[in-house]
Amino acid sequence: MSGLFGSSAATSTPSNTIGDLKNDVPVSNPPEDTVSDLAFSPTSDILAVSSWDKKVRIYQIAANGASEGKHMYEHEAPVLSVDFSKDGNKVVSSGADKQAKVCDLQTLQTAQVAAHDQTVRCARFFELPNSNGPMLVTGSWDKTVKYWDLRQSSPVGTVTCQERVYSMDVRNTLLVIGTADRYINVINLQDPLKFYKTLQSPLKWQTRVVSCFTDASGFAIGSIEGRCAIQYVEDKDSSSNFSFKCHRDPPQGNTTQVYSVNDISFHPQHGTFSTAGSDGTFHFWDKDAKHRLKGYPSVGGSITATTFNSGGTIFAYAVGYDWSKGYMGNNQNYPNKVMLHPIQGDECKPRPSVKKR
Structure with a gap:
């Protein structure tokens, strides 16, 4: 299926499918340059933000959406990735300085824990049943993925990929690498x-x-050409894997303006997901019903990163210049902020399943 998810949505009343931004609040003291990644702690509403300004910022988010900066540490070059350990005590970040660092949020001590020959595009924590603590996996433009035990200075394993690592995600024992x-x-x-x-x-x-x-049964892929694909690890049947169009303007004559899908985040309880793009919009989708749940108006700049908090009550998104229009597209007035969207009612709930006759 490669039609618009919204084909069925188009027949419902617009008020059902158009979301509202009026309750969204900005995070105070945001980074000074474009945000590259966002991560919420699995155990509390603490948000980590990595940025092209070479810094990682940690914010405490209150129940009313108020934010307070708790800690900040630096890399030697733009930071491209950030993630929390399962217990919420550690943050890992990686970037163009060819390294990954871990910050212990209890002692606020930061240490380099990984190194590559090129930019480290992604770093993620994972845990295995037999390991004695959190492990780390890093993916780099040097075409390798490396595994790290935080108590050792050299990698415990290396896998060579076909090409540079552009994106990577971990859930349970599933690791997916896009190159x-x-x-x-x-x-x-x-x-x-x-x-x-x-x-x-x-x-x-x-x-x-x-x-x-x-549930780690599969993964979503977003491309620079306004499309998203849903892939299951085990092919159940041919119809379970599909792709759909998103983040594109209505056709003007023979031309359709398409935008990059910059991030995809899954809701921790409902299993529904968001897409966000260079067009400055985000949408919530139900992959099982193949349906768009909500679309939101433009936020006034490209959305570069998104994440849900562990309770599924906050959707955080970063607005900033993503270089999709090159050097000429940037200007002093381009917005640069992190916004918190409170999840209202059934915004992210899957559609009730329709019983097959």
Whole structure:
């Protein structure tokens, strides 16, 4: 299926499918340059923000949406990725300084824990049943993925990919790696040194983001050409994998303006997901019903990163210049902020299943 998710939505009343931004609040003292990644703690409403300004900022978010900066630390170059450990005590960040750092939020001590030969595009915590603590996986433009035990200075394993790592996500024992040339590698972390599956992205253009389903049964892929694909790890039947168009303007004559899908985030309880793009909009979708739940008006700038908090009550999104229009597209007045959207009512709830006759 490659039609618009919203084909059925188009017949419902607009008020049902158009979302509201009026309760969204900005995070105070945001980064000074574009935000590259966002992560909420799994145990509390603490938000980590990585930025091209070479800094990682940690904010405490109150129940009313008020935010307070709690800590900040620096890299030597733009920071591209940030993630929390399962217990919420540690933050990992990685970037163009070819390293990953871990900050202990209890002692506020920061240490380098990983190194690559090129930019480290992604760093994620994971835990295995037999490991004695949190492990780290890093993916780099040097075409390798490395595993790290935080108590050792050298990697405990390395996997060589076909191309530079552009995006990576972990859920339970599922690791999904998106590289240049549209390769997608799937790894079972119980057998971490070999690819369980390798496929070419079903989308014809460069992979921008991969994101694991909440239940780790599959993953979503977003491309630079306003499309998203849903892929299951185990092919149940041919109709379970599909792609759809999103983040594109209505056609003008023979031309359709398309935008990059910059981030995809899954709701921790409902398993529904968001897409956000260079067009400055975000949408909530139900992959099982193949339906768009809500679309939102433009926020006035590209959305570069998104995440849900662990309770699924806050959707955070970063607005900033994503260089999709090159050097000329940037200007002093371009917005640069992190916004918190309170999830209201059934915004992210799946549609009631329609019983098949």
